[in-house]
Amino acid sequence: MSYVARVLVAALAGITLALPAAAQNEVAERFSKTVHLDQNGTFDLTNVTGDVVITGTTGRDVSIDAVKRVQRPNPRAARALLAMIDIQVTEQANRVEVRTLVPRPRNFPGSVDFTVMVPEDASVIVKTITGSIRASNIKGELRADTVAGSISASGVRKLAALKCVTGDVEIVDAGADDPVTASTVSGNVIVRGLRARAVQLTSVSGNIHIEDAPIERLMVKTVQGNLEYAGDLARSGRYEFNSHSGDIRLVLSGNTGFEVLANTFSGMVRSDFTFNRGRSGAEGAGAQGPRTLRGAFGDASAMVALRAFSGNISLARR
Amino acid sequence: MNCELHDDLLDDYVDGARASDHRSDERFAAFEQHLTGCTRCQALVADLTSIRLAASTLDEHIPPPRLWARIASSIDEQQRQPWWQRQLGGTFSAWVPAAVAASIALLLVAGGWNAWQQRRVETPQQVAAPQPETESIPAEQHYEQAIAGLQQLAQAQNGALDPETRAVLTKNLAVIDRAIDESRAALDQEPASALAQESLLEALETKVALLQETVALASDTGGQPEETAGSARELDQ
Amino acid sequence: MRTADLELAARCRAGDAGAFEELYRQHARRLFSLVVRMIGSVDDAEDLLQEVFLQAHRKLSGFRGDSALGTWLYRLTMNHCLDHLRARQVRMNRATESLDEEGAEEPAAPAPAVPAAVSRLDLERAINMLPDGARAVFLLHDVEGFEHREIAQILGISEGTSKSQVHKARMKLRMILGR
Numbered sequence: 001m002s003y004v005a006r007v008l009v010a011a012l013a014g015i016t017l018a019l020p021a022a023a024q025n026e027v028a029e030r031f032s033k034t035v036h037l038d039q040n041g042t043f044d045l046t047n048v049t050g051d052v053v054i055t056g057t058t059g060r061d062v063s064i065d066a067v068k069r070v071q072r073p074n075p076r077a078a079r080a081l082l083a084m085i086d087i088q089v090t091e092q093a094n095r096v097e098v099r100t101l102v103p104r105p106r107n108f109p110g111s112v113d114f115t116v117m118v119p120e121d122a123s124v125i126v127k128t129i130t131g132s133i134r135a136s137n138i139k140g141e142l143r144a145d146t147v148a149g150s151i152s153a154s155g156v157r158k159l160a161a162l163k164c165v166t167g168d169v170e171i172v173d174a175g176a177d178d179p180v181t182a183s184t185v186s187g188n189v190i191v192r193g194l195r196a197r198a199v200q201l202t203s204v205s206g207n208i209h210i211e212d213a214p215i216e217r218l219m220v221k222t223v224q225g226n227l228e229y230a231g232d233l234a235r236s237g238r239y240e241f242n243s244h245s246g247d248i249r250l251v252l253s254g255n256t257g258f259e260v261l262a263n264t265f266s267g268m269v270r271s272d273f274t275f276n277r278g279r280s281g282a283e284g285a286g287a288q289g290p291r292t293l294r295g296a297f298g299d300a301s302a303m304v305a306l307r308a309f310s311g312n313i314s315l316a317r318r
Numbered sequence: 319m320n321c322e323l324h325d326d327l328l329d330d331y332v333d334g335a336r337a338s339d340h341r342s343d344e345r346f347a348a349f350e351q352h353l354t355g356c357t358r359c360q361a362l363v364a365d366l367t368s369i370r371l372a373a374s375t376l377d378e379h380i381p382p383p384r385l386w387a388r389i390a391s392s393i394d395e396q397q398r399q400p401w402w403q404r405q406l407g408g409t410f411s412a413w414v415p416a417a418v419a420a421s422i423a424l425l426l427v428a429g430g431w432n433a434w435q436q437r438r439v440e441t442p443q444q445v446a447a448p449q450p451e452t453e454s455i456p457a458e459q460h461y462e463q464a465i466a467g468l469q470q471l472a473q474a475q476n477g478a479l480d481p482e483t484r485a486v487l488t489k490n491l492a493v494i495d496r497a498i499d500e501s502r503a504a505l506d507q508e509p510a511s512a513l514a515q516e517s518l519l520e521a522l523e524t525k526v527a528l529l530q531e532t533v534a535l536a537s538d539t540g541g542q543p544e545e546t547a548g549s550a551r552e553l554d555q
Numbered sequence: 556m557r558t559a560d561l562e563l564a565a566r567c568r569a570g571d572a573g574a575f576e577e578l579y580r581q582h583a584r585r586l587f588s589l590v591v592r593m594i595g596s597v598d599d600a601e602d603l604l605q606e607v608f609l610q611a612h613r614k615l616s617g618f619r620g621d622s623a624l625g626t627w628l629y630r631l632t633m634n635h636c637l638d639h640l641r642a643r644q645v646r647m648n649r650a651t652e653s654l655d656e657e658g659a660e661e662p663a664a665p666a667p668a669v670p671a672a673v674s675r676l677d678l679e680r681a682i683n684m685l686p687d688g689a690r691a692v693f694l695l696h697d698v699e700g701f702e703h704r705e706i707a708q709i710l711g712i713s714e715g716t717s718k719s720q721v722h723k724a725r726m727k728l729r730m731i732l733g734r
Contacts, residue, residue, distance in 0.1 A: 036642070046395075088388070090602055093642055101388055106480060130480075147483055147535060165535070166486045185528065186486050204490040204528060223524055224493045242520060244497040263513050265504055309500060309517045329722050365669040365733065366725045372673035373682075373697035381587035385601055386579055389608045390572070396609060 027078040031066040031087050031112075040140060041094040043118045047128035048100050050111040051149070056120030056137035062096050063117045064089060070110035085110050105129070123158070132167065150187065159196070168206070179217075188225070207246070222246055226311070230318070233258050237302040244309045253318040257298025262306040262313045269293045271315035321359055324349040328359065332366045461522035468529035478536035487532050494528060497521040560624035567615045579608060582625060585699060586632050592694050593636040594643075595683050603639060607632050622708055629701075629709045633691060640687045668733025681731040685724055692717055693724035 037043065043062060045052060050069075068085045072078040085108075086101040098116075102108040111131070118124060123140030126133050132149040135142055139157040150167030153159060159176040162169050168187040176196035182189055188206040191213050198217040201208050207225040210218075219240045220227050226246040232254030233239065241248050247267070262269050268290055275295025293306075293313070306313050327335075327349040337346040353359050479487070501518035508514055566574035583604070590600040590607075611631055618627060682690060682698075691710060695701045696717070701709065703717040710717070 086384070086388070088602055088605070090606055091642070092638075099392070101391065103387070106478070148480075148486075165483060165531070185490050185531070204524065205493050221520075221524075223490075223497050223521065244500070244517060244521060265511070265513050265517060307513070307516065307520075309497065309504070309513075325722075326718070329718060329725070332725075361668070362729075364671075365729045368669045368671055368673050369678070369725055369728050369732070370697050372675065372678050373693070374700065376588075376675055376678065376698055378584050379588040379591040379597065379600070381583050381604065382601065385583070385587075385605060386576065388601075388605050389579065390576070392605060392609050393575075393612050396613070 025073060025075045025078050026069060026071045027075065027082050028070075029068045029082055031068060032064065033089050034061050034063045035089060035091040035096055036060055036093075037062045037096050037119055037122055038094040039119070040121050040123070041096065041119070042123045042125065042140070043096050043098075043116070044125040045098040045114065045116065045127070046100065047112055047114060047126075047131060048102055048105045048108060049130045050100070050113045050128065051131045052114045052116070052126050052128055052133045054114075054116045054118060054124055054126065054133075054135045054138070056122065056139060056155075057117045058120065060119050061117070062119070062122075064098060065115045067113050068110065069113070072109065081108075081110055084108075085112060087112065159194070232256055233302040233304070235301045239302065239304045241304075241306045242308075243311045245311055246308070247311045248306050248308055248313045249316065250304070250306070250314070251316045251318050255298060256302055257296070257300045258302035258304050259296045259300040260293060260304045260306070260315070262293040262304075262315070264291050264308040264311060264313050266310045267291070267308050267312040269313045272317040273297050273315055320352070321356060324352050324359065328362060329366070332363055332370055457519055458522065461519070461526055464526050465522070465529060468526065468533055471533045472529060472536070475533065475536035479532070483535070487528065487535075491525065491528060491532075494521055494525045498525065561618075561620045564615055564618045564620070564624060567612070575612060578611075578624070578628075582628055586628065589629075589694055589699060590632060590636055592679070592682055592698070593633075593687075593691060594639050599639070603635055604632070607635050610635075626705060626708050629695075630711075633695075633709055637687065637691065644687075669729055670732075673732060677732055678728070681728050684731055685727055689720050689724040689727065692720035693728075696721045697725075 037060060039060075043054070045054075050066075064087075066087055068082055068087070070078045070081040070085070072081065084103055088097075088099045088101055090097040090099075096118075098114070100112045102110065106129075113131075118138070120137055121139050123142070124135060124138050125143045126135070127145045128149065129146070130148045131146060132151065133144045133146050134152045135144060135156060136153070137155040138153075141158045141160045142153055142156045143161045144151045144153065145161075145163045146167065147165045148167065149164060150170065151162045151164050152170040152172070153162060153174055154170075154172040156171075156174040158178070159171065159174045159180045159182075160178065161180070162171070162182040163184070164187060165185045166187060167184060169182045169184050169189045171182060171189075171191045171194050173193040174196075175194070176199070179198040179200070180194075180196050181200045181202075182191075183200075183202040184206055185204045186206055187203065189201045189203055189208040191201070191208075191210040194210075194213040194215065196213075196215050199213075199215045200219045201210070201221070203222045203225050205224040206222065207227070208220050208222055209228045209230075210220070211230040213229075213231060214234050215237065216234050217238045218229075220229070221240075221242045223244045224246055225243065226249070227241050227243050228249045228251070229239075229241065230251040230253075233252060233256040235256055237256075237258075241250075248262075260273075260275075262271075269292065271293055273295075275293075275297055293315070324345075327345055330346075331349060331353070335346065337350050340346040353363065498518065498521045501514055501521055504511065504514040505518060563574055563578060567578060586607070587600060587604055590603055591597055594600060594603065607628075611628060614631070618624065622630075682693065685693060692706060692712075695706045695709060696703070703714045703721075706712070706717040707714045712720075
C-alpha cells in the first residue's frame with residue numbers, strides 16, 4: 001500500500017474509533033494550483049495540521065493539490081470553519097511559498113493535506129505542527145520540521161535538516177554536501193543509505209539505526225534508546241556514539257582500520273575484533289575490561305568513540 | 319488639418335487645463351482656438367473627458383478584513399527566524415529576562431553541534447587521564463542555571479502547547495532527569511570517574527536542549543489556548 | 556507632510572505595530588483597488604498586497620523621506636504588480652511592452668464615439684485590455700488622480716513618458732469603448 005494510502009487508512013481508523021454519539025460531519029474542499037518555479041528555485045511550505053507529501057519531478061511546474069477538512073457535528077459550523085482555512089500561494093520567479101492560514105492556529109479543528117510536485121532541482125522547506133512530511137526525489141536542499149508527525153526523506157541529494165518531536169525520522173538513499181542534522185525526541189531515527197561529510201543524529205527516548213552510510217563525521221546520541229551502526233567505516237572518519245541507558249552496537253563490514261575507545265559505566269563491553277596496541281601507545285595493547293575497550297585495528301585511520309552509562313557496547317564483525 | 323500640432327495639449331485640456339490659467343503659454347490659447355473649429359479634436363476631447371470622468375468615479379475594491387490579519391501574522395512570522403538559523407539571542411522573544419537569556423546564550427555556544435565540531439573525538443590518551451573535578455563544576459553550574467531559567471519560562475507558557483506534545487516532552491524530560499540522577503549517583507560513588515562526569519554533563523546538555531525546544535515550540539505556536547475552541551463551539555450551536 | 560511621514564516611519568521601524576497598522580489603514584483601500592485593476596484578480600491582489608506590506612515592513616528601515624511615504628508605498632506596489640505581470644507574460648510567452656513605447660492608435664471616426672456616461676463595468680473590462688505599461692499609468696493618473704510628476708516618481712519614468720502613456724491609454728480605451 002502506498003504511504004498516502006496508509007496514512008489515509010490510519011486516519012480513517014482513528015476517526016471511526018473517535019466517533020462520539022453525535023455523528024461527526026466532515027466537510028472537505030479541494031484546492032489546486034499550479035505555478036512556475038525557475039531552475040534551482042525554492043519551495044517553502046508552512047502548514048498547521050495535515051500531512052505533506054512532496055515529490056520532485058521533471059518540468060518547471062509546481063503543482064499544489066490540497067484537501068481542506070473540518071469535522072464538526074454541525075455541518076454549517078463545519079462549512080464556516082472550512083471557509084476560514086486559507087491557503088496562500090505566493091509566486092516569485094525563483095521562490096514559491098505556500099502558507100496555510102487559520103485564525104488561531106493552535107486548536108483549529110481543521111486540517112489541510114498537501115500533495116505537491118515540484119521541479120526536482122528545487123530546494124524544499126516544509127514546516128508543519130501536526131502531520132507527517134514525506135519528501136522524495138529532491139535534488140536541492142531539504143529542510144523539514146514537524147512537531148507531531150514523522151518525516152521521511154528518500155532520494156534527497158542535499159539533505160540539510162530534519163526535525164520532529166514525537167515522530168520518526170527516516171532517511172533512505174540520500175546525500176548531503178553540508179552538515180546534516182536529523183533529530184527527534186521520542187521517535188526513532190532510521191538511516192538506510194546516506195552519503196555525507198558530517199551528520200548528527202539525535203533522539204531522547206528513541207532508537208537510532210544507521211546502515212550503509214559512508215559518512216566522514218558522524219555523531220549519534222540518544223538517552224534511552226539503542227544505537228546501531230551497520231556497514232563500513234570511512235577512512236579517516238570520526239565517529240561518536242553516546243547513549244545513557246541504551247545499548248550501542250556496531251556491526252562493521254569492510255576493512256577500514258580504526259582506533260576505538262569504548263566506555264560504559266555499568267554496562268558490558270564485548271567485541272569480535274582483535275586489537276593491536278593503541279596508536280597513542282597508551283597502557284597495554286587492546287586494553288580491555290568489562291567496561292572499557294581501547295585499541296587499534298588495522299591502520300587505525302578512523303576514530304570511534306563509544307560511550308554509554310548503563311547500556312552495553314558491542315563491536316561485531318560482519 | 320493641423321491637429322497634430324496640438325495633440326500634446328489635448329490631454330492637458332481634458333485634465334482641465336485652460337488658457338486662462340496658462341496666460342504665459344500661448345500654446346494653450348492656440349489649442350482652444352483650434353478646438354472651436356475642429357470636429358475631430360472636439361470629438362476626442364468629449365470622448366477622453368467621458369473616460370476620465372468615469373475613471374475617476376470607479377468604485378473602490380475593498381480589501382477583505384482578513385488581509386490585515388494575514389499581514390500582521392506574516393510580519394510576526396518573519397520576525398522569528400527559522401529554527402535551524404536561530405542564533406544567540408534570536409531564539410526567544412523580547413520578554414525573556416536578561417540574566418536568563420545571558421546564561422542560555424552561553425549554553426548555545428557551549429553546547430550543541432558547533433561544540434561538537436570543535437571538540438575533537440577524544441583520543442584514548444585524553445580520556446584515560448582523570449579530569450580534575452574543578453574543571454567540570456563550572457560547566458555543571460552553567461547548565462543548572464540555564465535549566466532553572468528555561469523551566470521558569472516553560473512554566474510561564476503553561477497551556478501554550480497542545481496536551482499530547484506536552485505529554486511527550488514531559489515524559490522525555492523525565493527520561494533525561496533519570497539519566498542525570500543516575501550520573502550524579504555514580505559520581506558520588508566514584509568521584510574520579512571521568513565517565514560519570516561526562517555522562518552527567520551530556521545529560522544536562524540534553525536537558526537544556528530539550529527545554530529550549532519546549533520553550534521555542536510554545537512561543538512558535540503562540541496564542542491563547544481557549545479562544546478557537548470556544549468560537550468553534552459557538553459555531554456548532 | 557514629510558515630517559509626519561518620517562515620524563510614522565520611525566514609529567514603524569521601532570516596532571510600533573499600531574503605527575504600521577495605521578499606515579496600512581491609510582493606504583490599503585486605494586492600493587488594493589489599484590492592484591486588482593493592475594493584475595486583474597481579486598485573490599491574487601490579496602496575495603500581492605500582503606507581500607507588498609510585508610516587504611514594506613522589512614524595508615522601512617531604508618526610508619529616508621526623499622519621497623512621501625505614500626509615494627514610496629505606491630512605488631513598491633507598482634513594482635510588485637509589474638513583476639507579477641512580467642512573470643505571467645513570460646510564462647505565457649507573450650512579449651512585454653515597455654513603458655517607454657510610443658504610438659497611439661486613432662479611431663477612424665471623428666465624431667464622439669464614447670457614450671457620455673460610460674458604463675463602469677465596460678470601463679473596467681476595457682482597462683483590463685490595456686497593455687501593462689499604459690494601464691499602470693492610466694490607473695495612477697485617471698483613476699487614482701496622481702499628477703504626472705508623482706507618477707514619474709512612482710514608476711521611475713519621465714513626465715513626458717507618463718503623459719504619452721496616458722494619451723495612449725485613453726485613445727485605446729476610446730477605441731474599445733466606442734464600438
